[in-house]
Structure formats: structure tokens, C-alpha cells
Amino acid sequence: MNQHILITGGTGFIGQLLCHQLHCEGRSLTVLSRREEAEVQRLCGRVQVIHSLDEVATIPTIDAVINLAGEGIAEKRWTQQRKQTLWDSRITFTDELVSQLQRRDALPAAMISGSAVGYYGDQGEADVTEATEPRDEFTHRLCAAWEASATRLSGETRVCLSRTGLVIGRDGGFLQQMLPLFRLGLGGRLGNGRQYMPWIHRQDMVQGLIHLLDSPELSGPFNLTAPEPVTNAEFTRALAQVLNRPACLPVPPVALRLALGEMARLLLTGQKARPARLLESGFVFQYPAVEQALAEAVG
Numbered sequence: 619m620n621q622h623i624l625i626t627g628g629t630g631f632i633g634q635l636l637c638h639q640l641h642c643e644g645r646s647l648t649v650l651s652r653r654e655e656a657e658v659q660r661l662c663g664r665v666q667v668i669h670s671l672d673e674v675a676t677i678p679t680i681d682a683v684i685n686l687a688g689e690g691i692a693e694k695r696w697t698q699q700r701k702q703t704l705w706d707s708r709i710t711f712t713d714e715l716v717s718q719l720q721r722r723d724a725l726p727a728a729m730i731s732g733s734a735v736g737y738y739g740d741q742g743e744a745d746v747t748e749a750t751e752p753r754d755e756f757t758h759r760l761c762a763a764w765e766a767s768a769t770r771l772s773g774e775t776r777v778c779l780s781r782t783g784l785v786i787g788r789d790g791g792f793l794q795q796m797l798p799l800f801r802l803g804l805g806g807r808l809g810n811g812r813q814y815m816p817w818i819h820r821q822d823m824v825q826g827l828i829h830l831l832d833s834p835e836l837s838g839p840f841n842l843t844a845p846e847p848v849t850n851a852e853f854t855r856a857l858a859q860v861l862n863r864p865a866c867l868p869v870p871p872v873a874l875r876l877a878l879g880e881m882a883r884l885l886l887t888g889q890k891a892r893p894a895r896l897l898e899s900g901f902v903f904q905y906p907a908v909e910q911a912l913a914e915a916v917g
């Protein structure tokens with residue numbers, strides 16, 4: 619397929635595998651990154667590299683855009699300054715990306731843009747599909763504004779929004795932070811463990827994004843989460859089982875709140891999110907069950 623795709627966030631945990639997969643399929647890519655060209659090519663393979671949004675104007679053809687750039691939501695405490703950085707790297711960035719695309723002679727046919735299950739806020743034990751009414755909190759406001767920025771392009775361009783769950787895969791993502799303790803047998807559920815952890819395997823994540831890219835009839839929000847969501851307690855048991863270690867040291871909520879402040883909500887609340895629209899559109903998951911996904915990721 620002779621298609622040229624602009625990717626932001628291409629050097630990230632999801633983006634690297636996405637670049638390799640798209641390249642294998644014969645598509646050509648431009649990656650926008652703040653890193654040196656050689657490093658981008660080491661991470662992403664044979665891609666063109668641009669370093670600023672101004673350079674979007676110099677790309678001869680852009681058939682589609684995949685927009686994944688964003689500072690790590692769980693990397694640092696959510697001070698006012700950090701919240702602004704999270705906001706700027708998604709909303710200000712996407713606003714400017716859309717403006718640059720609108721200045722070109724031809725708009726891309728499709729834009730697949732990032733969002734997260736945090737869009738819904740804390741949903742307790744209720745089933746969550748794309749039709750669920752969100753709860754107002756910081757992650758909701760961040761994701762809603764991020765989606766609204768991308769949706770400015772809708773009209774001539776088809777826009778799909780990826781409400782991504784926790785991505786499970788080798789050598790990266792949130793699992794990397796959990797593994798050292800779990801490998802030592804010092805893992806445990808977080809709080810009462812009843813909060814849902816909507817997860818997705820990295821390969822399904824990448825194939826899901828490509829499915830959205832290649833399905834001209836699809837637009838709007840899609841939960842990119844596995845069809846079998848699990849609670850934190852179930853996730854903890856599954857991880858302990860694949861590592862063959864005990865995990866019976868629960869972490870009290872107060873400790874998480876003290877250590878992480880408001881960001882502890884990422885660990886203590888959740889969404890029982892189901893990929894209703896992705897399944898309706900015929901997408902088939904390679905890793906529907908968490909045990910199988912974890913076995914691949916830590917094996």
C-alpha cells in the first residue's frame with residue numbers, strides 16, 4: 619500500500635511497534651520527534667524524521683496522521699505545573715498540529731488521535747462503553763479537551779479517537795514499574811483491589827490503531843481495551859501466577875495517596891471498559907484474556 623503516514627509519539631512504547639508494523643506493511647512514515655534523527659531511526663526503523671510542527675508543511679504528501687504524543691501521565695506527581703505540561707503536550711500540541719494540517723493544500727483522509735480510558739473518570743463497577751456518561755475529574759477534562767482538539771479536523775478528514783487502556787507488553791509501559799516488586803514476591807493488590815484495570819496487549823493496541831486507520835466507515839471514539847476487563851485484585855493474581863511468586867502484600871490507599879497525591883486516583887479508581895465499538899466493527903483480539911497477555915509480556 620503506497621500510503622504516507624505522519625506519526626507523533628512514534629518513538630514511544632506504542633509508537634515504536636506501530637512504526638515497525640506499518641513499515642512491514644509497505645507504508646512510508648514521517649515521525650515527529652524531539653530526539654536526534656539517528657535515535658528515532660534506531661527506535662522506529664526506516665522513517666523520515668521532523669523535529670517541529672512547522673515542518674509538517676514540508677512533507678510532500680500526508681495520507682493519514684496517527685497522533686500519540688504526550689508527556690507520561692503517571693511519571694510525576696500532578697502539581698499544577700505538571701498538569702499544565704500534560705495539557706500542553708496533548709491539547710496545545712494537537713491544536714497546533716491541526717492548524718498546520720489545515721494550512722496544507724490537501725487534508726489527510728484520516729486522523730487517529732490519542733485519548734485514554736481516563737476520559738470516563740472513576741466509574742466504579744459499572745460497565746463502560748463509548749456511550750457511557752463521563753465523570754468530571756482531571757483525567758476526564760484532559761482527555762475530553764484532547765479529543766476536542768483532534769475533532770476540529772473532522773468534516774473532510776475522518777477522525778477516530780483511541781480511548782486507550784493500560785498497555786501490556788514487553789520492556790515498557792506500566793508493567794515495567796510493577797515487575798521488580800512482583801518478581802521479588804513483594805507485590806499485592808492496591809487498596810481493596812475492586813477497582814477495574816482496563817488493559818490491552820500492545821500488539822492488539824497496534825492492530826487496533828491500524829484497524830481504525832484502514833476502516834473508512836469508522837469515526838469517533840473507540841475503547842482500545844481488551845474484551846475481558848479485570849479488577850486490580852484479579853490482575854494481581856494473574857501476574858503473580860505467571861511469575862510463579864506470591865503477591866499477598868496489599869498496598870493501603872493512604873500510602874498511595876501520601877506518595878502520589880491526586881495521581882493515586884490512577885491506581886485506586888478505574889473503569890470496567892469494554893471495546894464495544896471495536897468489536898462491533900469486526901476487530902478480533904489476539905490477546906483477549908489477561909493471563910495470556912501477561913504470559914507473553916513477562917515470558
Ligand SMILES: NC(=O)c1ccc[n+]([C@@H]2O[C@H](COP(=O)([O-])OP(=O)(O)OC[C@H]3O[C@@H](n4cnc5c(N)ncnc54)[C@H](OP(=O)(O)O)[C@@H]3O)[C@@H](O)[C@H]2O)c1
Pocket residue numbers: 626627628629630631632633650651652653686687688689690691706707711732733734735782783784785786791792
Ligand atoms: N501506554 C499506556 O498504557 C497508555 C494508556 C493510555 C493512554 N496512552 C497514551 O497513548 C500515547 C502513547 O503512549 P506510549 O505509552 O507509547 O507513550 P510513551 O512511551 O510515554 O511515549 C510518549 C511519546 O510522546 C512524545 N512526547 C512526549 N512528550 C512530548 C512533548 N512535550 N511534545 C511532543 N512530543 C512528546 C514522545 O516523543 P519524543 O520523545 O520522540 O519527542 C514519545 O514518543 C500517550 O499519549 C499516552 O498518554 C498510553
